[in-house]
Amino acid sequence: MLAKPWIFWSVSTNFCAVRAASALPHGVLPLIESNTFLLRKEFRLSLLSRFSHDLAIDLGTANTCVFARGKGIVVSEPSIVAINKTNGRIEAVGTDAKEMLGRTPGNIVAIKPMKDGVIADFEAAEKMLAHFIRKAHRRSGWLRPRVVIGVPSEITQVERRAVKDSAMRAKASEVHLIEEAMAAAIGAGMPITEASGNMVVDIGGGTTDIAVISLAGVVYGKSVRIAGNELDEAIILHARKVHNLLIGERTAERIKIEVGSAYPIEGRLTIEVKGRHMTEGKPKTVTMDDEEIRCAMADPVRSIVQAVHDALERIPPELSADIFDRGIILTGGGSLLKNLDKRLRDETGLPVQLAEDPLSSVVLGAGKMLSDFNLLRRISLD
Numbered sequence: 498m499l500a501k502p503w504i505f506w507s508v509s510t511n512f513c514a515v516r517a518a519s520a521l522p523h524g525v526l527p528l529i530e531s532n533t534f535l536l537r538k539e540f541r542l543s544l545l546s547r548f549s550h551d552l553a554i555d556l557g558t559a560n561t562c563v564f565a566r567g568k569g570i571v572v573s574e575p576s577i578v579a580i581n582k583t584n585g586r587i588e589a590v591g592t593d594a595k596e597m598l599g600r601t602p603g604n605i606v607a608i609k610p611m612k613d614g615v616i617a618d619f620e621a622a623e624k625m626l627a628h629f630i631r632k633a634h635r636r637s638g639w640l641r642p643r644v645v646i647g648v649p650s651e652i653t654q655v656e657r658r659a660v661k662d663s664a665m666r667a668k669a670s671e672v673h674l675i676e677e678a679m680a681a682a683i684g685a686g687m688p689i690t691e692a693s694g695n696m697v698v699d700i701g702g703g704t705t706d707i708a709v710i711s712l713a714g715v716v717y718g719k720s721v722r723i724a725g726n727e728l729d730e731a732i733i734l735h736a737r738k739v740h741n742l743l744i745g746e747r748t749a750e751r752i753k754i755e756v757g758s759a760y761p762i763e764g765r766l767t768i769e770v771k772g773r774h775m776t777e778g779k780p781k782t783v784t785m786d787d788e789e790i791r792c793a794m795a796d797p798v799r800s801i802v803q804a805v806h807d808a809l810e811r812i813p814p815e816l817s818a819d820i821f822d823r824g825i826i827l828t829g830g831g832s833l834l835k836n837l838d839k840r841l842r843d844e845t846g847l848p849v850q851l852a853e854d855p856l857s858s859v860v861l862g863a864g865k866m867l868s869d870f871n872l873l874r875r876i877s878l879d
């Protein structure tokens with residue numbers, strides 16, 4: 498609805514600029530010409546966004562979400578690809594591939610192409626992206642979408658290039674990268690363009706991204722490679738050391754989600770855990786409770802809390818005062834860990850609030866950029 502007047506504006510302004518350029522004295526022309534060029538570019542972009550189905554993608558370590566303009570979130574699936582080693586063909590992607598984790602026959606490998614928020618397996622990442630873009634874009638296959646992708650704040654130039662190239666090869670017409678924490682803050686509805694401090698902590702599968710944003714810029718940004726996956730690994734290690742029990746990552750994640758917590762909870766939660774006993778070599782069931790799992794995850798949870806403390810110590814005093822009033826917003830699947838908000842509230846003494854839809858904040862924020870090109874230009878990493 499909003500795009501139409503913008504196109505008319507672009508047409509008329511472009512036309513006026515060309516007319517004005519011919520009437521102006523020598524020397525002023527280059528400026529007008531460059532303006533005209535910019536306006537033409539904007540016009541092209543506005544036309545593009547009018548006729549193509551632009552996409553916003555949260556290419557996460559654990560989950561990939563795709564937002565299609567005018568439709569909302571159209572893909573939300575695990576970042577996993579199952580590939581047949583014999584013929585190189587893709588057997589499954591996303592939810593179907595996750596089902597195969599730890600259960601694949603010899604000729605099929607289930608690959609997680611993303612590690613710590615960045616591409617670890619280029620070929621698999623590209624195949625996964627192409628699959629999800631095709632899925633999101635089904636009814637307009639001939640159009641190449643313009644794509645906005647959220648990436649961790651501390652990724653290198655080489656890693657940025659890799660994400661862009663993969664998306665281009667997966668048939669995007671152009672790719673814009675924005676910081677995940679910025680996207681998360683926008684998606685969580687924070688007033689990031691105001692001259693005041695907004696602090697967001699996005700706890701994903703591979704990274705915890707912490708940012709303080711003011712005037713649409715990241716005043717402080719930090720990405721630590723400790724998040725949900727580390728908690729799963731801590732549980733796997735605990736089961737092996739304490740119970741001699743070998744469990745897979747899907748089981749560990751289920752334990753974390755069902756009984757895991759960052760701070761004592763009311764009542765006692767227990768879970769029956771099935772695995773393989775290391776010395777007996779046969780299947781065994783063990784009962785674990787919330788306190789045991791809280792202890793097992795203590796180190797990585799402490800590291801996440803410490804990263805928030807470090808951020809609070811480094812931000813400029815004026816913005817600290819804002820954050821003292823407004824508090825911290827938590828996003829990302831990892832923030833759903835029971836009582837993590839309470840733990841952070843207790844340790845920082847600040848108001849801590851969970852975003853409305855923590856698993857979708859990044860893709861919703863990136864999605865908003867598809868219809869706010871001015872803001873996208875301000876925050877884009879390009």
Ligand SMILES: Nc1ncnc2c1ncn2[C@@H]1O[C@H](COP(=O)(O)OP(=O)(O)OP(=O)(O)O)[C@@H](O)[C@H]1O
Nearest residue numbers: 557558559560701702703704725829830831833834
């Ligand atoms: N209820 C829950 N309790 C605890 N952890 C949860 C819960 N739900 C999801 N998670 C965890 O959240 C993580 C996935 O979150 P998210 O989808 O935000 O990550 P991501 O964006 O893929 O990763 P990253 O941002 O690091 O690249 C997983 O580690 C998952 O186990």
Ligand SMILES: [Mg+2]
Nearest residue numbers: 557701829859
């Ligand atoms: Mg994420």
